[in-house]
Amino acid sequence: MPVEVAFSRSSDWGHGFVGQVVLDTDRALAGWTLAFDAGFIIDNIWGAEVVSQADGRVVLRNAPWNADVPAGGRITLGFTAGPGGSVPDPSDWQLDVPGLVPPTPPEVDIAGVTMLESEGVALFRIGLSHAATAPVTVSYATEAGTARAGTDFRAALGSVTFAAGETSRVVAVTLVDDAVAEGTESFNLRLTGASGGTLGAAVAEAVVLNDDGPRIEIADASVVERNSGQASLSFTVTLAEASTKAVLVRFATADGTAVAGEDYLASSGTLRFDPGETSRNIVVKVLGDRVIEADETVLLHLSHAVRGVLADGAATGTLRNDDLPRLMTADAATITEGDPGGRGLQGVLSTAGREIVDATGAPARIAALNWFGMETTAFAPHGLHLRNWREMMEQMAELGFNAIRLPFSAEAIQKGGTPNGIDFRLNPDLAGLTPVQIIDRIVEHAGEIGLRIILDHHRSSAGNGPNGNGLWYEGEYTTARWVKMWEELATRYAGNPTVIGADLHNEPHGANWKSWATAAEIAGNAVLAKNPDWLILVEGVGQHDGEHYWWGGNLAGARDRPILLNQPDKLVYAPHDYPNSVFPQPFFYAADFPDNLPAIFDRMWGYLWREGTAPVLVGELGSRLTDPRDQAWMEKITAYLGGDTNADGVQDVAGAGVSYAWWSWNPNSGDTGGILADDWHSVNFDKIAALQPILPDVAQASRQAVFTVSLTAPGVAPVTVGWQTMPGTADETDYVAAAGTLVFAPGETSKTVAITLRPDEVAEGTEWFRLALTSPDGATIADGNGIARITDDDWVV
Structure with a gap:
């Protein structure tokens, strides 16, 4: 008799142990004994009784409560014994059964079937409850029901035999496929005379679905729910062709997301098409309410067609909710106007030793954001599919940044390209513009809100990342065209202090330092000949004298071969530096990491600033x-940029510190993510907190009027509403006109709109303007105007 025995020790303390025994058997048992060889003595047992322990042989018998074991059953028992330690496990197991329970004969069952008449056969499956050790035979015969032998099916009589171990057989009954539209019919197959087994379910029904007659289809439907009473949800049921006899079909509603009795009245019945009719309606009553909820669904099922064929027997009815939340606009808090200036970048910028200085000679730190996209085939900064461009720039300023590094491609400047990936409903003033004209708009608005622009030649042809060859030219975009492009841009923005400089080329990692330095001097001097106000930003290479660093980050060669411009007070070195997650450089895994980082920063690029050779702006x-x-790198690099060159908490170099441009504003940077979250609205304040020590003082930043727009109740679907500023006694000389769209996600009830004021020194009294809501979707407007009052702080002397 097959039996499996498993032995284990759940614990062993050297002079004793706990043993566990599990036995599986394929036969039913009525009492049992278990014997085995053992080098130990059992002193306590559960799940069995000790019969004898002598000469190393142990005999156990069943306990009173586990003598009877079904086939396929399990016996478990345990004991404590001694000694433990190295005593071998039991062996030579033997299970003796005083009384074997005879195997239970299998039960024979038959299952019903449903099929189309055209399938030509009804397949009945006959099965055994378990395998037998000897053959099992059973007889079968068909019995007429609404389907008749000879007319609808061929009578069948016979028997099937299951071989030992076999548990399933199929009996096929032939159907008569005719062209008569006759409705659903049925007949039975009956089992008799089981040998070697017993009969269980002995009769099975075959349901034959008629597929003769016109095809019946039902269409989806919808209705507006209404606030009260009942609305009619009308489903249209059609026949593919008219019939000369009446066609009947049953119908019944079922809950989808709507609930019978709460959202609609359950309905069922029989739909009748009289001869010649091809279309009928089934009307379900929908219960109106004032609950703000999602659209809901009710299902309608067709069945039991008579003289017709169900081609599409299910439809969905949509109950469209017409209860919408209302939008309210609160007045902005009264704001004091303020005076111009205050972001630390006054007038034209130049350099003096290690410092970037403004027109007053005061040291200034540039804290910029990289807003990419213009260099790609979008030919425009990214994010404009979800946000208004002005709104994003104003958010940058709110966070304390004072500049934007704006990457672009030579193709965008010299060939144009068609800006795309823009929702022109959110950005109507960008429609029809070329890439350069979009830059013009960005420059104009930056000047209005106190931001500066660094233009960055990111690549030659439109695309992602730097040029594939790692040089400042590629393909048709030659060195000559590169210099000419910069001359044209310098001329275009000459006299405009908002554009502060040219980042000549992004990550020239394929060049050696000497060749790149020569090219940078040619382009830089050409720019300054057209626009002497600009800063010239020169990036590093990828490797120098065999030492590799970040693309654009290696400025070690500038020690022996510095950049020499015709205007030395316009040179800024602009390396790139990144952490471990961007690429696992070996120094991130050195034994002295992260304390090794400040010395690496210093050797690769920081020495130029520390020694006073020229300012440094870490461009990425x-x-x-x-x-x-990455977090350890962040702590070390912010300390270095702040003047703590060994990151010991003490500022070693006085002054404004090293300037930088964080990569990136965009959340769609695969390496770094962005200041913005993936929704292009929410701010990652962990990054802002990490940058806080090196953000400029924004105490005198532009003031803003903040309006709160709220929903009276959360929507169950997104709610959108347009907004725009409208003049009152204050006009666009007093505030930055803006427009955009608010999007409330399901569950959100409050949004804010911040409008930047234009400070002045004119005595003009208290003024006001308003924020107006327009074109709501998913809500109605209850109060569509908010008022902002500007208190004047200038007096006539």
């Missing part, structure tokens, strides 16, 4: 700040 640095090594 960024991280998601989720990797612990």
Whole structure:
């Protein structure tokens, strides 16, 4: 008799142990004994009784409560015994059964079937409850029901035999396929005379679905729910062709997301098409309410067609909710106007030793954001599919940044391209503009809100990342065209202090330092000949004298071969620096990491600033700040940029510190993510907190009027509403006119709109303007105007 025995020790303390025994058997048992060889003595047992322990042989018998074991059953028992330790496990197991329970004969069952008449056969499956050790035979015969032998099916009589171990057989009954539209019919197959087994379910029904007659289809439907009473949800049921006899079909509603009795009245019945009719309606009553909820659904099912064929027997009815939340606009808090200036970048910028200085000679730190997209085939900064461009720039200023590094391609400047990926409903003033004209708009608005622009030649042809060859030219975009492009841009923005400089080329990692330095001098001097106000930003290469660093980050060669411009007070070195998550450089895994980082920063680019050779603006640095090594890098590099060159908490170099441009504003940077979250609205304040020590003082930043727009109740679907500023006694000389769209996600009830004021020194009294809501979707407007009052702080002397 097959039996499986498993032995284990759940604990062993050297002079004793706990043993566990599990036995599986394929036969039913009525009492049992178990014997085995053992080098130990059992002193306590559960799940069995000790019969004898002598000469190393142990005999156990069943306990009173586990003597009877079904086939396929399990016996478990345990004991404590001694000694433990190295005593071998039991062996030579033997199970003796005083009384074997005979195997239970299998039960024979038959299952019903449903099929189309045209399938030509009804397949009945006959099965055994379990395998037998000997053959099992059973007889079968068909019995007429509404389907008749000879007319609808061929009578069948016979028997099937299951071989030992076999548990399933099929009996096929032939159907008569005719062209008569006759409705659903049925007949039975009956089992008799089981040998070697017993009969269980002995009769099975075959349901034959008629597929003769016109095809019946039902269409989906919808209705507006209404606030009260009942609305009629009308489903249209059609026949593909008219019939000369009446066609009948049953119908019944069922809950989808709508609930019978709460949202609609359940309905069922029989739909009749009289001869010649091809279309009928089934009306379900919908219960109106004032609950703000999602659209709901009720299902309608067809069945039991008579003289017709169900081609599409199910439809969905949509109950469209017409209860919408209302939009309210609160007045902005009264704001004091303020005076011009205050972001630390006054007038034209130049350099003096290690410092970037403004027109007053005061040291200034540039804290910029990289807003990419213009360099790609979008030919426009990214994010404009979800946000208004002015709104994003104003948000940058609110967070304390004072500049934007704006990447672009030579193709965008010299060939144009068609800006795309823009929702022109949110950005109507960008429609029809070329890439350069979009830059013009960005420059104009930046000047209005106190931001500066660094133009960055990111690549030659439109695309992602730097040029594939790692040089400042590629393909048709030659060195000559590169210099000419910069001359044209310098001329275009000459006299405009908002554009502060040219980042000549992004990440020239394929060049050696000497060749790149020569090219940078040619382009830089050409720019300054057209626009002597600009700063000239020169990036590093990828490797120098065999030492590799970040693309654009290696400025070690500038020690022996510095950049020499015709206007030396316009040179700024602009390396890139990144953390472990962008690429696992070996120094991130050195034994002295992260204390090794400040010395690496200093050797690769920081020495130029520390020694007073020229200012440094780290043109790209960024991280998601989720990797612990990235977080350590962030602490070290912000300390270095702040003048603490060995990150010991003490500022070693006085002054404004090293300038930078964080990569990136955009959340769609695969390496680093952005200051913005993936929704292009929410701010990652962990990054802002990490940058806080090196953000400029924004105490005198532009003031803003903040309007709160709210919903009286949360929507169950997104709610959108347009907004725009409208003049009152204050006009666009007093505030930055703006327009955009608010999007309330399901569950959200409050949004804010911040409008930047234009400070002045004119005595003009208290003024006001308003924010107007327009074109709501998913809500209605209850109060569509908010008022902002500007208190004047200028007096006539």
